[in-house]
Amino acid sequence: MSKVVKSLREAIALAGLRDGMTVSFHHHLRNGDFVLNFVMDEIAGMGIRDLTVNASALFDVHTPLIGHTESRVVTHLAANYISAGLGRAISRGALEAPVEFRTHGGRPKDIALGRTPIDVAFIAAPAADPMGNCTGRIGKSTCGSLGYAFADAMYAKRVVVITDNIVPYPLQGWSIPESYVDYVVTVDAIGDPKGIVSGTTQVTRDPVGLVMAAQAAKVIQASGLLKEGFSFQTGAGGASLAAARFLKDIMLREGIQGSFASGGITGYLVDMLREGCFRSLMDVQCFDLKAVESLREDPRHQEISAMQYAAPGERGAVVDSLDVVILGATEIDTDFHVNVHTDSNGSIMGGSGGHSDTAAGSKLAMIIAPLFRARMPIVTDRVTCISTPGQDIDVLVTQAGVAVNPRQAELRERLEQAGLPVVDIHELKERAEAITGKPKALPKGDRVAAKVISREGELLDTIYTLPEGR
Amino acid sequence: MDSLRPASAGTLESSDAYVEIEPSEGGIQIHLESVVLERFGEAIRETVQEVLEELHVADACVRVVDRGALDCVIRARVETAVRRGRGEC
Structure with a gap:
């Protein structure tokens, strides 16, 4: 048996993604991530609309999402962190519906409790076998831990593993086991290693x-x-x-x-x-x-x-x-x-x-x-x-x-x-x-750009759009 | 009054300001860009105006690119630009 399908489009179709559903992503590839963008482009090409994107975090590399909000492929966003470039577009009112911010602990909790159900989760995996066992420990796009992807894998209705490094079954030392995975897609590259992890982290000299x-x-x-x-x-x-x-x-x-x-x-x-x-x-x-x-x-x-x-x-x-x-x-x-x-x-x-x-x-x-x-x-x-x-x-x-x-x-x-x-x-x-x-x-704008939801799932604060002209 | 030639002072580093000054006719024009425009824009304009008055500059076009400089830094950069423009330093 193999869960490898011949294209991303086939995986999305088999997963039954339709208008109004929720897709999810994890952010271990950070600003080097290719997966979110090519998945959303494929979804847009299939004519699916009004989606919610629930990502553990979004980076400036994900700015093409703004194009998908303009064409209403994406109408709702949820994330625990949004970096400054993409954040500015959102603060200028790119979405009608407020973005939902959660915490790294609140997001998986809300997924597990069914407060934020996921229809299709896309897991970017630096290594996977044909049954979907996957890890971030090895591969040219290695990112190490896949910690934020676990809740998505465990609770989404359908789970698609996307890898640029397919290894023979069984992969040793998996993080996410095959029992949660529906489809496996292979691609040339899931990310740019330079944006995934930094070479070294520096202690300040300031x-x-x-x-x-x-x-x-x-x-x-x-x-x-x-x-x-x-x-x-x-x-x-x-x-x-x-x-x-x-x-x-x-x-x-x-x-x-x-x-x-x-x-x-x-x-x-x-x-x-x-x-x-x-x-x-x-x-x-x-x-x-x-x-x-x-x-x-x-x-x-x-x-x-x-x-x-x-x-x-x-x-x-x-x-x-x-x-x-x-x-x-x-x-x-x-x-x-x-x-x-x-x-x-x-x-x-x-x-x-x-x-x-x-x-x-x-x-x-x-x-x-x-x-x-x-x-x-x-x-x-x-x-x-x-x-x-x-x-x-x-x-x-x-x-x-x-x-x-x-x-x-x-x-x-x-x-x-x-x-x-x-x-x-x-x-x-x-x-x-x-x-x-x-x-x-x-000065504040007149619309709510984002809601900040506490780790317990309650509204903690609201972030307003920037005033006109900023 | 001394004649003014185009001159500049400062840098574009964070917490500094870059100031360019050139002669102009018909009073003072201030063009301000700032990372804290919403919060300190008026204060910066007032400071630039004050320094120019103190140095008896009546006609000049001043461009300030502010990267979050403190008031004393803005004063110093404007004053230096003026003095350089007059060939004093």
């Missing part, structure tokens, strides 16, 4: 970033959480990685072995694993080639699904075992609400991803952000968009001091005792505005 990173490591040390079994997550941003570097120095010096690091995995966390800082890595997405290689070779480096990573609910997830997470912010307000969806002009340029999931699950959720970026103060009276509620954010680290959420009196005391420069968040706002001046209020 002096402000380094000051914040050093302060962040001291906060973690003073929090009392940095001890045997410590668990940690951080992003791939320059200052976050630098914080990991300072943390590593402390862990090696004091002989502390942590239990795990989680989330999107970089080569930097792989180094920490190899040097004994952690017993394991829990990997939902690989950010660079070193992470891909480690996932392939090292059994301590484990692939997890988005559901296991971050889904809310009674059964818990990896995020619920997290001690510390370091997160970014484009804005944070004096109630500690954080915006990672829009830039300071109100244009969509991101999304929660795992931000609110890890903030909610971890014992210490830390934001690292400079006082201001390119004249825009980071601390505001009210964020343009609430991506993560302030109740889940514990501490803000800036180059001018550390602000602790008033809900965390004990943490504040610990940091003060450790001699850290603890200041009121209002003071950070004033200090920034003394340097930048006070920005004028942001």
Whole structure:
């Protein structure tokens, strides 16, 4: 038996895709992804319309989607993250229906509960066998973990695996097993390796970033959480990685072995694993080639699904075992609400991803952000968009001091005792505005461009279109 | 007053501003591009106007490409462009 069909068009037809249905995609190929575009072009060519595209994330490479919204092939979008170029088109009102933003944990949960049913899931697979067993660990388009694709594979009515690397049955070390897969399509290339994973991720050399990173490591040390079994997550941003570097120095010096690091995995966390800082890595997405290689070779480096990573609910997830997470912010307000969806002009340029999931699950959720970026103060009276509620954010680290959420009196005391420069968040706002001046209020457009849905499935905030002419 | 020749100052780096100035007849014209136009556009125009007044520039065409520069940076770039235009530096 073989599930290989002779063309993508045949797979779409066999899957029974019709007007008004929902198709889904995962984003491990990031800005190197070819699959979403050629699938949507094929669907458009078949005359199917009014589709919902539910993707774990969308990148600028997916900008042709805007053409499909103009021709009404696509009328609804859902994603956990949308990058700046595509985000701007959406902020200018490319769709009539608001885009739905979820979190990396909320999306699989809503799929599993049938709140956002998927008719046909398209899985971009760097390696697959003719029965549909597939993995991201090997192949010319290797991306490592396929974490975000699991819920799509498990719950979609039909599942199409698309690969540029068909291997004899049975593929060894599959991520997604054949039992979920209906059809397999082979193509020349599923993506451009240069856009899929970066060669290396760099620690920042920016002096402000380094000051914040050093302060962040001291906060973690003073929090009392940095001890045997410590668990940690951080992003791939320059200052976050630098914080990991300072943390590593402390862990090696004091002989502390942590239990795990989680989330999107970089080569930097792989180094920490190899040097004994952690017993394991829990990997939902690989950010660079070193992470891909480690996932392939090292059994301590484990692939997890988005559901296991971050889904809310009674059964818990990896995020619920997290001690510390370091997160970014484009804005944070004096109630500690954080915006990672829009830039300071109100244009969509991101999304929660795992931000609110890890903030909610971890014992210490830390934001690292400079006082201001390119004249825009980071601390505001009210964020343009609430991506993560302030109740889940514990501490803000800036180059001018550390602000602790008033809900965390004990943490504040610990940091003060450790001699850290603890200041009121209002003071950070004033200090920034003394340097930048006070920005004028942001004008809004008259339509809702996107809805931000919390990890529990409730409306958290709305993002408006940009005013006419922007 | 000193005659003004076309001159420029600054860079297009983030948090800097690039300022070009050239002679003009009939007052001050300011062309502003900014990454923070919505939030600081008016403040930047006021600053440029102020610096020009302080330096007694009555007729000039000024183009500012702002990459999120602080007020002091904008002042410095405008002043330098004017002084270069006058051959003072």
